[in-house]
Amino acid sequence: MDKINLLVIVTIISLFISLFLAFFLVTVKTKHKISNSLFAIFLLLSAIDNIDPLLSLVVNNPSNLGMLRNTFAFFQIPVFYLYVVSVCYSDFKFKPKYIIHLLPFLIANVILLPRFYIVDLASKISFLKNRQNMIELQFTHILIHIQIVIYFIAVFMILRKAKKLYLENHAGTSVNSYNWLFQFTIVLTILYLITLVKNIFKFSDYPNISEWIKIGLLVFQLVIVCWYLFKALNNPGLFRNIDSKLKLVSDIILEEKNSLPLAINEKEYNEELLKLQQYMIEEKPFLNPSLTIQDISNNIEIPVRDLSLLINHKLEQHFYDFVNTYRIENAMDILKDVTKSKLTILEILYDVGFNSKSSFNTAFKKHTGNTPTTYRKTLQNNTL
Known part of the structure; x- marks a missing residue:
């Protein structure tokens, strides 16, 4: 199987799964409609960005519509940023100030206007054939990479602050969801770093390497989408978001x-x-x-x-840890009670206020140095 056929097959599979997940997100009944819609838009923008191998089979000549489609990539990271904000804060609403996120897209298209959008077909073809020497294309690639760096830094800062606010004000187990979103953002960061390498080769003397990296990226993206689909299906209420008006204790003290x-x-x-x-x-x-x-x-x-x-x-102490201390102390009392020896660890964790086995095990080990199972066995051995 040659490289072109492989690229087309991977593209078709990736598009199908992305569109299926986008459809699922906008149709599923949930109170997180805005968050789901934003992530669906992110998936659709990614699909538009990756559809090039299929379009090249039916469209041979460059067009204004084709270039405009390429610049839609400037929307991807801003939409992901807004998605993260929406899942972190319960009072998220679209505001006029968010129009500023359109700025990189507008700048890129204005720059391409003189020597691509308003010229004839022959000039367009010449422009793309000499893309390695075209300052406009080099500038747009630099601009999108600067945009990616800035937005990912902003996303990590939001996640860090939101997790701190959650720990200071809540005692549920949704903190695991913030950890998962943090991991998901790291994976996306790696994906875009690989894209950066691909684009470097695209403007070098080794454009073929760029094409092979593109195939790898599509496979990687396919895995990420499947991972997200698995998480979404198993955790329909993934986040318990917080009020953006809440302040960190460090900020309160400073005030x-x-x-x-x-x-x-x-x-x-x-x-x-x-x-x-x-x-x-x-x-x-x-x-x-x-x-x-x-x-x-x-x-x-x-x-x-x-x-x-x-x-x-x-x-x-974070409020989260403060409350969990009482839960663990209560769990320890139950484990020490010989009349309750038939209770399973799962039953105990639900009885004391946890609703996640992983959160219970983590908190118990942090408080006692042992897992609940090891702690119970130690108690049993001491009574023999």
């Missing part, structure tokens, strides 16, 4: 230092800490797998801002 002393003095700190600990022990709110700092604030009548400073700053 306090720049204005007034910290809201909680030592006496108030001790009183509120005692009130919080008493509430956690007596009421056991940690049994709620979706517990938030707002829930506790409402019940013990301590403002969220003060409660966040108390836990995240004074106790030097």
Whole structure:
């Protein structure tokens, strides 16, 4: 099988799966319509970008429409950026300021206007034949790579902040979803880095290497899409997003230092800490797998801002870890109770407020140094 046939076959398979997943995302019933639609658009833009091997079989001459299709690549990363923002923040809405994301696309097309869009067919053909010497094409390739770097840095910064906000305000297990999205972004970064290498060879004396890398990229992209499809089907409610108006404790402390002393003095700190600990022990709110700092604030009548400073700053624990400590202590009590020896680890983790075995194992090992199974075996051996 020659290189061209292989490229066409891989392209067809990749397009089919991308379009299928895009259709699934826009038709599935979910409250995350905006997020799903944005990722569907990202998949469609990727499909448009990769359809070139099929178009070359039916279209021989360059056209304005064909060049415009190529510049649609400038939309891919901005759309992915907006997708990440939408899954991280529950109050995400489209705003007029997002129009700025169109700027690289507009710049690229304006630059191509004089020597491609408004010239005759012969000039277009000559332009593409001499693409290695055309400053416009070199500039657009440099521009898109700068865009990729800037947007990926922005995405990683958003994910880092969103995860911190989640840990400071929530005690559910959705933090695993942020870890997964972080991994997915790393994989996409690798994909675009390989694309950069491909484009370098495209403008070198070895354009054939660029074509082989293109085949590898299509296969890699196919694997990524299948991976995402598997995740989407198994986790339809993948993210529990947060309010973008929430502030990190570090930012709150900085604001306090720049204005007034910290809201909680030592006496108030001790009183509120005692009130919080008493509430956690007596009421056991940690049994709620979706517990938030707002829930506790409402019940013990301590403002969220003060409660966040108390836990995240004074106790030097994320709210997520603070609540999990009580859950693990409760799990340890159950494991020590001989009358409950027939309970499985899975039953115990649900009983104490976890809804994920991996999260329970991670938290338990962090707190005790052992997995729940090892801890139970050690207890059993000590009683023999």
